[in-house]
Amino acid sequence: MIWDTHAHLDDLVYTEDFQEVVARLLSAGISRVTNVGYDLSSSERSVKLAQDYDFIHAAIGIHPHNAEEATDETWAKLLLLAKQPKVLAWGEIGLDYYRDLSPRLIQKEVFVQQISLANEAGLPIVIHNRDAHQDVLEIIKAHPPKYGGVFHCYSGSWEMAKIVLNLGFYLSFAGPVTYKNARHTVEVAAQAPLDRILVETDSPYLTPEPRRGKRNEPLYVREVVKKLAEIKNLSFEDIASQTMRNAEIIFRRAE
Numbered sequence: 555m556i557w558d559t560h561a562h563l564d565d566l567v568y569t570e571d572f573q574e575v576v577a578r579l580l581s582a583g584i585s586r587v588t589n590v591g592y593d594l595s596s597s598e599r600s601v602k603l604a605q606d607y608d609f610i611h612a613a614i615g616i617h618p619h620n621a622e623e624a625t626d627e628t629w630a631k632l633l634l635l636a637k638q639p640k641v642l643a644w645g646e647i648g649l650d651y652y653r654d655l656s657p658r659l660i661q662k663e664v665f666v667q668q669i670s671l672a673n674e675a676g677l678p679i680v681i682h683n684r685d686a687h688q689d690v691l692e693i694i695k696a697h698p699p700k701y702g703g704v705f706h707c708y709s710g711s712w713e714m715a716k717i718v719l720n721l722g723f724y725l726s727f728a729g730p731v732t733y734k735n736a737r738h739t740v741e742v743a744a745q746a747p748l749d750r751i752l753v754e755t756d757s758p759y760l761t762p763e764p765r766r767g768k769r770n771e772p773l774y775v776r777e778v779v780k781k782l783a784e785i786k787n788l789s790f791e792d793i794a795s796q797t798m799r800n801a802e803i804i805f806r807r808a809e
Protein backbone atom coordinates (compact mmCIF):
# COMPACT_ATOMS: atom_id res chain seq x y z
CA MET A 555 0.00 0.00 0.00
CA ILE A 556 1.50 3.29 -1.13
CA TRP A 557 0.31 6.89 -0.74
CA ASP A 558 1.26 9.18 -3.64
CA THR A 559 1.05 12.41 -1.63
CA HIS A 560 1.22 14.85 -4.55
CA ALA A 561 -0.35 14.53 -7.99
CA HIS A 562 -2.34 16.61 -10.48
CA LEU A 563 -4.74 14.07 -11.95
CA ASP A 564 -7.12 16.86 -12.98
CA ASP A 565 -4.56 17.86 -15.64
CA LEU A 566 -5.89 17.79 -19.19
CA VAL A 567 -3.22 15.28 -20.23
CA TYR A 568 -5.34 12.58 -18.52
CA THR A 569 -8.60 13.42 -20.28
CA GLU A 570 -8.29 10.57 -22.78
CA ASP A 571 -7.29 7.73 -20.48
CA PHE A 572 -8.15 8.77 -16.91
CA GLN A 573 -9.90 5.47 -16.13
CA GLU A 574 -6.91 3.46 -17.30
CA VAL A 575 -4.56 5.58 -15.18
CA VAL A 576 -6.80 4.87 -12.18
CA ALA A 577 -7.00 1.14 -12.93
CA ARG A 578 -3.20 0.92 -13.26
CA LEU A 579 -2.46 2.65 -9.97
CA LEU A 580 -5.05 0.67 -8.01
CA SER A 581 -3.84 -2.65 -9.33
CA ALA A 582 -0.25 -1.71 -8.42
CA GLY A 583 -0.98 -1.14 -4.73
CA ILE A 584 -1.22 2.64 -4.75
CA SER A 585 -4.10 2.97 -2.34
CA ARG A 586 -4.17 6.75 -1.88
CA VAL A 587 -3.42 9.79 -4.01
CA THR A 588 -3.53 13.40 -2.87
CA ASN A 589 -4.67 15.62 -5.72
CA VAL A 590 -3.15 19.06 -5.26
CA GLY A 591 -4.63 22.38 -6.36
CA TYR A 592 -2.57 25.28 -7.71
CA ASP A 593 -5.33 27.85 -8.28
CA LEU A 594 -9.02 28.15 -7.39
CA SER A 595 -10.38 26.02 -10.22
CA SER A 596 -7.83 23.21 -9.82
CA SER A 597 -8.60 23.26 -6.07
CA GLU A 598 -12.29 22.84 -6.90
CA ARG A 599 -11.44 20.03 -9.33
CA SER A 600 -9.33 18.34 -6.62
CA VAL A 601 -12.26 18.39 -4.19
CA LYS A 602 -14.57 17.03 -6.88
CA LEU A 603 -12.16 14.16 -7.61
CA ALA A 604 -11.97 13.40 -3.88
CA GLN A 605 -15.77 13.24 -3.77
CA ASP A 606 -15.91 10.93 -6.77
CA TYR A 607 -13.09 8.51 -5.88
CA ASP A 608 -12.50 6.85 -2.52
CA PHE A 609 -8.75 6.69 -2.93
CA ILE A 610 -8.31 10.39 -3.77
CA HIS A 611 -7.83 13.12 -1.17
CA ALA A 612 -7.45 16.82 -1.89
CA ALA A 613 -5.14 19.71 -1.10
CA ILE A 614 -6.29 23.22 -1.97
CA GLY A 615 -4.34 26.44 -2.42
CA ILE A 616 -2.73 29.00 -4.70
CA HIS A 617 0.67 28.16 -6.24
CA PRO A 618 3.27 30.95 -6.27
CA HIS A 619 2.95 31.05 -10.09
CA ASN A 620 -0.67 32.12 -9.64
CA ALA A 621 -0.15 34.36 -6.60
CA GLU A 622 -0.96 37.50 -8.53
CA GLU A 623 -4.51 36.27 -9.35
CA ALA A 624 -5.62 35.79 -5.74
CA THR A 625 -8.26 38.12 -4.33
CA ASP A 626 -10.30 38.25 -1.12
CA GLU A 627 -12.99 36.31 -2.94
CA THR A 628 -10.46 33.54 -3.68
CA TRP A 629 -9.63 33.21 0.03
CA ALA A 630 -13.29 33.10 1.02
CA LYS A 631 -13.97 30.33 -1.52
CA LEU A 632 -10.91 28.32 -0.46
CA LEU A 633 -11.90 28.55 3.21
CA LEU A 634 -15.29 27.08 2.29
CA LEU A 635 -13.66 24.28 0.26
CA ALA A 636 -11.36 23.55 3.21
CA LYS A 637 -14.38 22.43 5.23
CA GLN A 638 -14.92 19.44 2.90
CA PRO A 639 -13.96 16.30 4.86
CA LYS A 640 -11.52 14.91 2.27
CA VAL A 641 -9.44 18.09 2.09
CA LEU A 642 -6.29 17.14 4.01
CA ALA A 643 -3.87 20.01 3.36
CA TRP A 644 -3.46 23.60 2.21
CA GLY A 645 -1.24 23.66 -0.87
CA GLU A 646 0.58 23.89 -2.96
CA ILE A 647 1.87 27.22 -1.68
CA GLY A 648 5.32 28.78 -1.44
CA LEU A 649 7.86 30.60 -3.56
CA ASP A 650 9.16 29.94 -7.07
CA TYR A 651 12.11 32.13 -8.02
CA TYR A 652 13.05 29.87 -10.92
CA ARG A 653 10.16 30.86 -13.16
CA ASP A 654 9.14 34.07 -11.33
CA LEU A 655 5.65 34.03 -12.86
CA SER A 656 4.32 36.33 -10.12
CA PRO A 657 6.32 39.23 -8.60
CA ARG A 658 8.37 38.01 -5.63
CA LEU A 659 6.84 40.48 -3.21
CA ILE A 660 3.35 39.18 -4.04
CA GLN A 661 4.51 35.55 -3.84
CA LYS A 662 5.74 36.22 -0.31
CA GLU A 663 2.57 38.01 0.80
CA VAL A 664 0.36 35.26 -0.61
CA PHE A 665 2.50 32.54 1.01
CA VAL A 666 2.25 34.20 4.44
CA GLN A 667 -1.47 34.77 4.01
CA GLN A 668 -2.08 31.12 3.14
CA ILE A 669 -0.16 29.88 6.18
CA SER A 670 -2.59 31.82 8.33
CA LEU A 671 -5.57 30.51 6.34
CA ALA A 672 -4.29 26.94 6.81
CA ASN A 673 -4.04 27.61 10.55
CA GLU A 674 -7.60 28.90 10.54
CA ALA A 675 -8.79 25.84 8.58
CA GLY A 676 -6.90 23.39 10.82
CA LEU A 677 -4.78 22.02 7.95
CA PRO A 678 -1.07 21.32 7.39
CA ILE A 679 0.59 23.06 4.43
CA VAL A 680 2.24 21.69 1.28
CA ILE A 681 5.24 23.84 0.33
CA HIS A 682 6.48 24.37 -3.22
CA ASN A 683 9.99 25.85 -3.07
CA ARG A 684 12.07 26.43 -6.16
CA ASP A 685 15.31 28.40 -5.87
CA ALA A 686 13.90 30.36 -2.93
CA HIS A 687 15.40 28.45 0.00
CA GLN A 688 16.40 31.47 2.11
CA ASP A 689 13.10 33.31 1.83
CA VAL A 690 11.06 30.14 2.42
CA LEU A 691 13.05 29.48 5.60
CA GLU A 692 12.55 33.04 6.82
CA ILE A 693 8.81 32.88 6.24
CA ILE A 694 8.22 29.52 7.93
CA LYS A 695 10.30 30.62 10.92
CA ALA A 696 8.40 33.90 11.27
CA HIS A 697 5.00 32.27 10.53
CA PRO A 698 5.13 28.65 11.65
CA PRO A 699 2.15 26.62 10.43
CA LYS A 700 0.14 25.39 13.42
CA TYR A 701 -0.54 21.97 11.91
CA GLY A 702 2.87 21.40 10.35
CA GLY A 703 3.70 20.83 6.73
CA VAL A 704 5.52 19.07 3.95
CA PHE A 705 8.27 20.20 1.59
CA HIS A 706 7.02 18.67 -1.64
CA CYS A 707 9.69 17.40 -4.05
CA TYR A 708 12.38 18.46 -1.61
CA SER A 709 15.29 19.99 -3.54
CA GLY A 710 17.42 21.73 -0.92
CA SER A 711 20.66 20.71 0.76
CA TRP A 712 21.03 18.44 3.79
CA GLU A 713 21.99 21.60 5.77
CA MET A 714 18.60 23.11 5.02
CA ALA A 715 16.85 19.78 5.56
CA LYS A 716 18.20 19.63 9.12
CA ILE A 717 16.66 23.04 9.82
CA VAL A 718 13.23 22.20 8.42
CA LEU A 719 13.21 18.78 10.12
CA ASN A 720 13.93 20.56 13.41
CA LEU A 721 10.99 22.82 12.70
CA GLY A 722 8.83 19.69 12.43
CA PHE A 723 8.40 19.51 8.64
CA TYR A 724 8.27 16.36 6.51
CA LEU A 725 10.31 15.88 3.33
CA SER A 726 8.59 14.45 0.28
CA PHE A 727 10.62 12.76 -2.47
CA ALA A 728 9.63 12.60 -6.13
CA GLY A 729 11.10 11.47 -9.46
CA PRO A 730 14.25 13.63 -9.26
CA VAL A 731 15.70 11.36 -6.52
CA THR A 732 16.04 8.72 -9.29
CA TYR A 733 17.95 11.03 -11.67
CA LYS A 734 21.63 10.51 -12.32
CA ASN A 735 22.60 14.04 -11.21
CA ALA A 736 20.63 13.77 -7.94
CA ARG A 737 23.64 13.59 -5.62
CA HIS A 738 22.30 16.17 -3.12
CA THR A 739 18.80 14.73 -3.04
CA VAL A 740 20.17 11.22 -2.56
CA GLU A 741 22.29 12.49 0.33
CA VAL A 742 19.23 14.10 1.93
CA ALA A 743 17.20 10.91 1.46
CA ALA A 744 19.99 8.85 3.01
CA GLN A 745 20.18 11.05 6.11
CA ALA A 746 16.52 11.94 6.62
CA PRO A 747 14.86 10.09 9.51
CA LEU A 748 12.59 7.29 8.36
CA ASP A 749 9.60 8.72 10.20
CA ARG A 750 9.74 12.07 8.37
CA ILE A 751 9.78 11.09 4.69
CA LEU A 752 6.97 10.88 2.15
CA VAL A 753 6.73 9.82 -1.49
CA GLU A 754 4.97 11.50 -4.41
CA THR A 755 4.96 11.71 -8.19
CA ASP A 756 3.89 15.32 -8.91
CA SER A 757 2.20 13.72 -11.94
CA PRO A 758 2.15 14.60 -14.80
CA TYR A 759 5.59 16.17 -14.17
CA LEU A 760 8.94 14.86 -12.86
CA THR A 761 8.70 11.34 -14.27
CA PRO A 762 11.19 9.03 -12.54
CA GLU A 763 13.82 6.99 -14.32
CA PRO A 764 13.65 4.90 -16.46
CA ARG A 765 10.77 6.86 -18.05
CA ARG A 766 12.15 10.36 -17.52
CA GLY A 767 10.83 12.74 -20.20
CA LYS A 768 7.50 10.93 -20.70
CA ARG A 769 4.17 11.67 -19.00
CA ASN A 770 4.14 10.74 -15.32
CA GLU A 771 1.29 9.02 -13.44
CA PRO A 772 0.81 7.78 -9.85
CA LEU A 773 1.74 4.21 -10.82
CA TYR A 774 5.37 5.35 -11.09
CA VAL A 775 5.56 6.36 -7.43
CA ARG A 776 6.79 2.78 -7.16
CA GLU A 777 10.09 3.89 -8.76
CA VAL A 778 10.51 6.50 -6.01
CA VAL A 779 9.79 3.91 -3.30
CA LYS A 780 12.25 1.52 -4.96
CA LYS A 781 14.97 4.18 -5.05
CA LEU A 782 14.46 5.15 -1.39
CA ALA A 783 14.60 1.48 -0.42
CA GLU A 784 17.92 1.16 -2.23
CA ILE A 785 19.32 4.36 -0.65
CA LYS A 786 18.22 3.38 2.85
CA ASN A 787 19.04 -0.29 2.45
CA LEU A 788 15.51 -1.37 3.36
CA SER A 789 12.85 -3.35 1.55
CA PHE A 790 10.30 -1.88 -0.86
CA GLU A 791 7.56 -2.87 1.64
CA ASP A 792 9.34 -1.11 4.53
CA ILE A 793 9.45 2.19 2.63
CA ALA A 794 5.89 1.81 1.36
CA SER A 795 4.41 1.14 4.79
CA GLN A 796 6.54 3.70 6.63
CA THR A 797 5.74 6.52 4.18
CA MET A 798 2.04 5.55 4.36
CA ARG A 799 2.17 5.81 8.17
CA ASN A 800 3.98 9.15 7.99
CA ALA A 801 1.40 10.56 5.58
CA GLU A 802 -1.40 9.39 7.88
CA ILE A 803 0.19 11.37 10.72
CA ILE A 804 0.88 14.65 8.92
CA PHE A 805 -2.35 14.63 6.88
CA ARG A 806 -4.73 13.92 9.78
CA ARG A 807 -7.41 16.59 10.02
CA ALA A 808 -7.42 18.58 13.24
CA GLU A 809 -10.69 17.96 15.09
Ligand SMILES: [Zn+2]
Pocket residue numbers: 646682683706
Ligand atom coordinates in the same frame (compact mmCIF):
# COMPACT_ATOMS: atom_id res chain seq x y z
ZN1 LIG B 1 5.21 22.14 -6.89
Ligand SMILES: [Zn+2]
Pocket residue numbers: 560562590646756
Ligand atom coordinates in the same frame (compact mmCIF):
# COMPACT_ATOMS: atom_id res chain seq x y z
ZN1 LIG C 1 2.61 20.04 -7.89
